[in-house]
Amino acid sequence: MSEFKTNINDKIINSLKSILGNPNVLTDYEDRYCYAYDATAIGEALYLPDVVVLPENKEQICQIVRIANENNIPIVPRASGTNLVGGCIPLKGGIILHLSKMNKILNIDKNNLICTVQPGVVVGNLQQEVSDLGLFYPPDPASLKVSTIGGSIAQSSGGPRGFKYGTTKDYVLGLEVVLADGTLLKTGGTTVKNVTGYNLTQLIVGSEGTLGIVVEATLKLIPKPEEQQVMLAYFESIDQAAEAITGIISAKITPATLDIMDKNTMVTIENFHHVGLPTDMEAVLVLEVDGFKESVAVQTQQIIDICNKFGAKNIRVSQNQQEADELWFARRSAFGAVARLRPNVLTEDAVVPRDKIPEFISKTRKIFDKYNLTVCIMGHAGDGNIHPNVSLDLRNKEEAENFEKAAEELFDAAIELGGSLSGEHGIGMLKSGFMRKALDENSIKYMKEIKKLFDPKNILNPGKIFHE
Amino acid sequence: MNEEKTKFKNLNDYAEDVYKCTKCGLCQSVCPVYKATGRETTVSRGKFTLLNGIINGKLKFNKKIAKNLELCLGCKACYDFCPSGISAEEIIAAARHESSKINGIGFIKKFILANFKSNFRLSLLKIGLDIYKTLGINNITDLISKVTGNLGKYLTLFNSQLKENTKYKKLKPVKPQSELNIVYFSGCINNYVNSSIKNAVLIVLEKNGFSVNIPKNFTCCGIAARSSGDFESFSQLAENNLKQIPDDVDYIITDCASCGSVWEFYPDFTEGKLKEKAKILAGKTININKFLVEREIYIPENSKISKKITYHDPCHLKRFQNVFEEPRKIIKQIQGIDFKEMKDADVCCGAAGTFCISQPEISKAISSEKAQNILNTKADIVCTSCAGCKIGLSQGLIEKNSSIPIYHPVELLAELYLKDEK
Numbered sequence: 001m002s003e004f005k006t007n008i009n010d011k012i013i014n015s016l017k018s019i020l021g022n023p024n025v026l027t028d029y030e031d032r033y034c035y036a037y038d039a040t041a042i043g044e045a046l047y048l049p050d051v052v053v054l055p056e057n058k059e060q061i062c063q064i065v066r067i068a069n070e071n072n073i074p075i076v077p078r079a080s081g082t083n084l085v086g087g088c089i090p091l092k093g094g095i096i097l098h099l100s101k102m103n104k105i106l107n108i109d110k111n112n113l114i115c116t117v118q119p120g121v122v123v124g125n126l127q128q129e130v131s132d133l134g135l136f137y138p139p140d141p142a143s144l145k146v147s148t149i150g151g152s153i154a155q156s157s158g159g160p161r162g163f164k165y166g167t168t169k170d171y172v173l174g175l176e177v178v179l180a181d182g183t184l185l186k187t188g189g190t191t192v193k194n195v196t197g198y199n200l201t202q203l204i205v206g207s208e209g210t211l212g213i214v215v216e217a218t219l220k221l222i223p224k225p226e227e228q229q230v231m232l233a234y235f236e237s238i239d240q241a242a243e244a245i246t247g248i249i250s251a252k253i254t255p256a257t258l259d260i261m262d263k264n265t266m267v268t269i270e271n272f273h274h275v276g277l278p279t280d281m282e283a284v285l286v287l288e289v290d291g292f293k294e295s296v297a298v299q300t301q302q303i304i305d306i307c308n309k310f311g312a313k314n315i316r317v318s319q320n321q322q323e324a325d326e327l328w329f330a331r332r333s334a335f336g337a338v339a340r341l342r343p344n345v346l347t348e349d350a351v352v353p354r355d356k357i358p359e360f361i362s363k364t365r366k367i368f369d370k371y372n373l374t375v376c377i378m379g380h381a382g383d384g385n386i387h388p389n390v391s392l393d394l395r396n397k398e399e400a401e402n403f404e405k406a407a408e409e410l411f412d413a414a415i416e417l418g419g420s421l422s423g424e425h426g427i428g429m430l431k432s433g434f435m436r437k438a439l440d441e442n443s444i445k446y447m448k449e450i451k452k453l454f455d456p457k458n459i460l461n462p463g464k465i466f467h468e
Numbered sequence: 469m470n471e472e473k474t475k476f477k478n479l480n481d482y483a484e485d486v487y488k489c490t491k492c493g494l495c496q497s498v499c500p501v502y503k504a505t506g507r508e509t510t511v512s513r514g515k516f517t518l519l520n521g522i523i524n525g526k527l528k529f530n531k532k533i534a535k536n537l538e539l540c541l542g543c544k545a546c547y548d549f550c551p552s553g554i555s556a557e558e559i560i561a562a563a564r565h566e567s568s569k570i571n572g573i574g575f576i577k578k579f580i581l582a583n584f585k586s587n588f589r590l591s592l593l594k595i596g597l598d599i600y601k602t603l604g605i606n607n608i609t610d611l612i613s614k615v616t617g618n619l620g621k622y623l624t625l626f627n628s629q630l631k632e633n634t635k636y637k638k639l640k641p642v643k644p645q646s647e648l649n650i651v652y653f654s655g656c657i658n659n660y661v662n663s664s665i666k667n668a669v670l671i672v673l674e675k676n677g678f679s680v681n682i683p684k685n686f687t688c689c690g691i692a693a694r695s696s697g698d699f700e701s702f703s704q705l706a707e708n709n710l711k712q713i714p715d716d717v718d719y720i721i722t723d724c725a726s727c728g729s730v731w732e733f734y735p736d737f738t739e740g741k742l743k744e745k746a747k748i749l750a751g752k753t754i755n756i757n758k759f760l761v762e763r764e765i766y767i768p769e770n771s772k773i774s775k776k777i778t779y780h781d782p783c784h785l786k787r788f789q790n791v792f793e794e795p796r797k798i799i800k801q802i803q804g805i806d807f808k809e810m811k812d813a814d815v816c817c818g819a820a821g822t823f824c825i826s827q828p829e830i831s832k833a834i835s836s837e838k839a840q841n842i843l844n845t846k847a848d849i850v851c852t853s854c855a856g857c858k859i860g861l862s863q864g865l866i867e868k869n870s871s872i873p874i875y876h877p878v879e880l881l882a883e884l885y886l887k888d889e890k
Binding site: 026028029030031033034035037038039040041046052054080081082098100101122124143145146333335336337339340343344345395 | 497509532
């Protein structure tokens with residue numbers, strides 16, 4: 001057992017076993033080998049944890065964190081490990097806290113429109129459960145069938161519906177957080193209005209497991225919209241599509257989703273899935289409007305008129321749920337299609353002001369063309385959040401290096417246009433080196449002070465957000 | 469050894485497939501084993517990481533990895549969901565084959581596989597079971613089982629597999645005799661354990677004017693051998709079964725999902741002329757539900773079955789043979805039936821061949837969840853089309869103290885025909 005990278009020793013392993021029971025403490029090399037990654041493509045690098053634990057309740061987590069703190073052992077929370085910035089990768093070894101067994105919805109309160117959940121609850125499952133009661137939890141990261149509430153809170157994730165409904169941060173009312181010393185912090189409450197002191201809840205949201213470990217969350221729900229309608233509008237140029245976006249927004253329409261995909265994305269999806277997308281168009285807008293039946297009909301007609309005015313070549317409107325699902329399938333299969341092009345996919349997440357989208361898309365294309373990389377550009381046009389999906393083989397050193405260079409130029413381009421590094425994926429280990437590009441001195445200074453106050457020994461997900 | 473390497477695909481042949489796992493982790497949302505264990509090593513993403521480590525020489529193919537490879541049902545749910553389209557089921561079977569060379573196959577598994585390889589041993593089993601049934605000992609053990617806890621549950625499970633729903637009776641055909649040359653591959657369970665489904669298939673086919681030929685020397689289809697990685701046995705069984713089939717056959721009918729799924733694999737496990745034959749026969753193999761739905765079958769107007777019924781999709785039928793609407797159509801055609809879809813009808817039942825024996829705890833957890841979904845429908849009968857699933861469904865229902873009968877859709881039809889004839 002001398003192979004531990006940290007202060008972990010047999011005695012500590014035994015204490016963990018007495019807290020959790022033997023089957024919930026994994027120490028075999030092969031087990032730990034499967035916790036050295038998340039959904040981030042990091043090539044051959046290997047960051048092994050020393051031990052993986054699977055707690056079943058918050059009391060156990062308090063005890064585990066106390067042990068980690070007393071012994072200066074890094075601790076990294078993880079649920080489904082779907083983030084794209086290396087957020088769950090144990091850079092400095094230590095303990096992985098796998099929350100897969102804390103996946104219970106504790107309460108859904110129909111009268112107060114709130115629910116209380118454990119961090120391992122899958123977003124899609126929660127959406128289904130509340131939907132059955134006529135309620136709605138809007139944040140919809142692309143990975144919602146598997147990604148969890150804990151991960152959503154840690155990364156403050158968003159999704160296509162962000163434009164109308166906001167992102168995870170807008171739905172978190174209260175949290176229970178295990179702090180670095182193993183004590184429990186309760187933030188916020190169960191009410192939508194709450195201005196009792198500093199807003200610690202929002203400080204924890206998006207803190208990527210560096211300030212504390214979320215062990216319970218109270219979330220806001222809203223009534224489920226009566227109806228949805230999905231539309232695809234095809235354009236011969238990105239500029240026309242962008243004008244249509246501006247047209248829609250200035251007409252005071254707020255679609256639930258206003259996504260864009262470029263030609264490369266459409267061609268790639270068609271290659272693998274044959275969903276009937278045109279391969280000769282430069283851009284497609286994916287729009288969803290929702291609300292009361294009458295309102296959906298009015299919004300749909302307005303959008304059709306605006307898209308036509310700005311030169312849409314064709315508009316497909318879903319006539320029933322099955323067609324809506326088919327149109328959504330086209331959008332949702334984009335990542336999978338890109339994944340089939342080459343062995344690895346890297347997804348970027350820069351965000352720019354909405355009116356800079358055409359410029360940013362054209363710059364993105366130029367940058368990746370310059371480095372000879374295949375890129376499919378898609379994103380949430382409504383909120384300026386653009387995802388270039390780059391298809392490559394990281395075993396090819398030149399390609400891997402070219403990607404690094406292109407990513408940096410991409411960040412520069414986004415910031416130059418008044419945007420930032422990340423819209424919804426977070427910083428993690430991948431973008432920590434670029435924080436100074438996006439933030440001023442004081443922001444970084446105060447963030448670091450906050451980190452020190454919460455976690456003086458730097459045991460909570462060390463090496464994330466801040467470059468060390 | 470070298471010769472074998474050329475005969476079967478090995479792990480290195482899948483190196484690119486394993487590497488292209490993007491680690492998106494979507495497989496977690498559909499993997500029943502991951503749901504039961506919560507451990508990353510049990511889901512395809514984890515297994516691909518381990519296999520990639522072996523291929524790169526970073527990990528040794530030791531028993532610990534072999535043990536993790538055991539934790540796959542081969543249900544193919546993740547394949548449908550995988551953005552990169554990687555078939556974990558196929559790759560894990562190949563990895564198990566490689567592992568059996570390095571780490572061996574476990575004793576219990578070896579024993580089970582050996583039995584399936586030998587028609588003689590299976591016949592002995594049949595004699596034993598026949599005695600057990602005729603003497604009525606099962607009634608006694610059923611009584612005992614109620615008071616003996618866990619062991620009793622195994623006894624109940626065992627007895628539940630012997631319960632016959634349909635007895636054979638020659639019925640008067642209602643259609644003219646068909647010219648089709650049909651081979652019926654009835655499978656081990658029908659031949660050696662419980663011929664109820666075979667009886668039903670014969671009743672239904674004969675009533676509709678089809679006669680079938682059942683070659684005497686069929687062996688086990690080999691599904692358990694293939695998924696355990698015992699490719700040598702699988703290929704022997706494949707060769708034998710292929711040889712039994714006349715060249716001018718029009719259809720090979722199977723009633724069991726697993727027995728039906730292997731024919732698609734046979735070409736990869738045979739050589740020369742037999743391989744060519746296997747390719748042709750793979751296209752002629754058809755599940756009984758599909759065969760019947762593709763034809764106008766007789767549905768008596770004056771007989772009905774007034775029951776509430778739900779249906780469980782066998783993995784080997786829905787995801788391996790794309791047959792899922794047909795059994796439902798058959799059930800719904802019958803007068804009086806109130807069909808109620810269960811939640812997650814196509815999630816694995818937990819039996820998965822030898823999995824229920826090598827991983828009883830996980831298997832039971834998966835089966836119990838399945839049983840709960842069945843019970844939630846308040847159905848009187850649960851239907852399925854696979855001998856293996858019958859074990860998984862019984863196992864779960866016994867855990868939940870329920871004794872809902874399990875029927876093959878064709879058994880329902882047979883029951884209807886028998887009623888009609890009275």
